[in-house]
Amino acid sequence: MRDRNIFLIVLAFVVIGPFVQPKVIITEMLIFGIVAVANNIMIGYTGMLSFGQAMFFGIGAYVAGLLLKAGMPLIVALPVGTLFVLVLSIAVGYFCVQRTGLYFICITFAFNQMFYFIAYSWTGLTGGEDGLPGIPRPSLLLDPVAFYVFVAVVFLACLVAMKRIVDSPLGLICQTIRENPSRAAAVGYNVKLYKLTAFTIASTFTGLAGTVYAMLYGIVPIDQIHWLKSGDFIFMTLLGGTGNFFGPIMGAVGYIWMSETFSLYWARWPLIMGIVFVVVVLYLRGGIVELIGKVYGSIQRAREAP
């Protein structure tokens, strides 16, 4: 399928979704859709797996939440929150890209927990274990429909921006690094610098999604910065499929749908999610994208055969 056709399908989902399902859930799907696609810039395009993306999501949410609580307008809170994450991700990323592979995973994971502990201990600022409550929405966005439209616009803008990034020369260099880092270095690319760039871009979009999330329920629960959330982000990306730019959106939609559904019936619902993760790993590598590809392929073949 051509990218433009997929984009139209995504657009259709954004428009029709809120009529079929509660707006809050679709809103959440879009917010985490940004995160999953951003995550794929690292996993799918550059070949780096970060187990710490929740720190950027959480910090974006905390900073924007605190600014909104302090009475700052939206036009200040969101950009400042995002910028804060941008600067922070450069600093954290600098450490992380020094090492590759398993080491990289370990370091991102450990940094995630460090920021979790800071948020957990600094109760005066973040509310600690209870989360950061009472975040006001600007009066323009108080209406659920208005807020949905706002999130939808942010989501589509992020998609377009990220698509342009991965299609740019920068995106191609990232893919070269994924395929063969030593050859990329031999050709003259500064591998660490490009990895840091990919890390920063992905983390900044994740942080931006976090700033929007702060307004969704008016509270930032501490779970949003816990490393478990980082694992969920990876699951969303892999469930959708890393082979396609738009794939992770389906992963985010599937994840939110499952967690909303299972959590209604059983307090121990993460157990079911764990089982779903296992099934995906054992039988659905390549994610929903590959599944659709297979179904699509077999329909094509059935049509061609007389």
Add this chain to the structure above:
Amino acid sequence: MSFLILSQILNGFATGMLYALVGVGLTLVLGVLNLPNFAHGTLFAFGAYFTYTVANLTDSFYLGVLIGPLLVVLIGFVIESQGVRRLYAAHHDYQLLFLFAIALILQETVILIWGPVGFSLLPPKFLAGAVDLGFTVYPKYRLALILFTATIVVALYLMLTRTNVGAILRAGIENREMVKVLGININKVFLFTFGLGAYLAGLAGGLATPIWGLTPTMGFDILPISFVIVVVAGLGSILGAIAAGILIGLAQSLTTIWWPEAANVVIYLIMGLTIILRPQGLFGSR
């Protein structure tokens, strides 16, 4: 003040030895199987809970510590033989997601079986109470813990450096393909390593119960610490994991004296410093 520092150093050693056990377990699995074992923390928790249950059933803490970790090994065997083994050919991303899923499943299972409320377990009578060390009065159990874990760590180190099994494991860390080529059944090696890793996590969990008590989230709490140990140690370095475990235990308990809230953050500072000053880790060669 100096009494306080001295007893905090002892505390740091007690914590550090437990960290070393957990860290060596994770290092072995990471080195030999090339897997980031995200389920390591929950295996630690299972070790604690099994120890608690067996100790209560048999009325003997010693039996608990003896049998509890062995039950964890069984869980480890199931995870390796039924799941991990199918994924060696798969990409890292999927191995990681699989182990993350196992961690979630085990974590929820702990709550299902033992409930969301924590427990505490008393040390055995022989080790209850405190002993006067001259500079401070110190709990007997912690002293015994330091001595016992030190023995285990030394035995483990000798096993890894002086026996055939140890040689195979170290060879596996250096070069897996070569081990396979030499005609050693690599599946058995992997199974054994995963089991040993699970045992060390479970043993640390069991030994920790009289000090830290039992909470359902204990596994998720220790996991990041054990990953920090691996990074500070150098990937695959056994000696490094022991040293890093003790170092981090000491750093944590000494920070507690001056700034208790920072005790959980200071270990990440050590990690950050290590990455800047010695990116390959304290004892790493690569």
